[in-house]
Amino acid sequence: MSQPETPDAFIEHRLRSAMSNTCSSVYIVSSGSENESKNAITITSFTSVSVSPPLILFCVNKSSRFASLIERSDTFAINFIHNDQIEIAQICSQSDVEEKFRQKGWLYKSGIPYLKDSNHVLFCDKTCIEEQGTHLVVYGNVKEVETENTKDSLLYYKREYAVIPDITTAL
Numbered sequence: 001m002s003q004p005e006t007p008d009a010f011i012e013h014r015l016r017s018a019m020s021n022t023c024s025s026v027y028i029v030s031s032g033s034e035n036e037s038k039n040a041i042t043i044t045s046f047t048s049v050s051v052s053p054p055l056i057l058f059c060v061n062k063s064s065r066f067a068s069l070i071e072r073s074d075t076f077a078i079n080f081i082h083n084d085q086i087e088i089a090q091i092c093s094q095s096d097v098e099e100k101f102r103q104k105g106w107l108y109k110s111g112i113p114y115l116k117d118s119n120h121v122l123f124c125d126k127t128c129i130e131e132q133g134t135h136l137v138v139y140g141n142v143k144e145v146e147t148e149n150t151k152d153s154l155l156y157y158k159r160e161y162a163v164i165p166d167i168t169t170a171l
Contacts, residue, residue, distance in 0.1 A: 026154040026161065028092045028118075029058055031069055031076035033111040040100050040113065041066040042093040044156050045135075046078060054142035056122060059135045065095060067136050074126055075110070076140060079118040082151035083163040088115065089154060090161075109144075119153065121146045 024044035032038025045059035056078065060067050070076060081089050092100050107116045114121045124140030131137075152164040 020159050021157075023155050023157040023162070026081045026089050026156050027058070028079040028081055028089065028115060029060070029066070029070075029076055030079060030113040030115070031066075031073040032113060034108045034113065035111075037069060038101065038113050039066045039069045039097050040092045042081075042089045049139065055127070055139060056124065056142060057137055057139045059132075059137050061134055062131060062136045063134070065097070070126070070136070070138055071129060075112050076124055076126060076138075077109075077112050077114040078122040078124065078140075079115045080120040080122075081115075081154045082117075082119045082149055083154045084151060085115070085117065085154060086161050114146075117148060119147070119149045119151060121148070 025046075027043050027046045028040050029043055029046075030038070030040040041060060041064060043058055043060065047057060049055040049057050058078065060070065088100075088103050088105070091103060094100075101113070105115050105117050106113050108114070109123060112123060114123070122140075122142050123144040123146075124142050127139045127141050129136050129138050155162040155164060
């Protein structure tokens with residue numbers, strides 16, 4: 001395998017490699033409304049910022065179609081995906097919006113699309129967006145949390161979807 005030519009390209013290459021060895025939970029962020037434009041995107045870059053007040057953030061590539069929608073939207077949902085939802089995670093990682101919403105399981109709450117079968121759904125008001133490098137960092141104030149399932153979370157590891165094996169705590 002050839003090495004990148006510039007120091008920055010070398011660091012970017014090494015960072016991608018390091019991040020691919022980090023296991024992350026999979027989420028689908030959805031926004032828009034039932035009667036207007038809507039979209040959903042599969043992400044792994046999500047975290048809680050604060051419990052009081054309840055704030056979260058996620059990152060999305062600013063060149064994606066979803067980025068232009070989230071910049072215009074005031075609300076969104078974070079769907080916590082479980083290991084039986086690999087197919088919808090794969091579909092939402094693609095750009096065909098119509099195909100995403102042809103899938104079973106989409107409902108609307110206060111006009112926001114969400115996946116009813118997700119482990120959890122956070123309904124959020126967007127508080128701000130920061131542009132950082134190639135991505136937008138989107139902050140949200142959590143207004144409601146729904147829990148539907150407690151199935152094992154779908155994971156992303158080494159550039160593939162993965163499921164949680166039997167885990168025992170290390171003591």
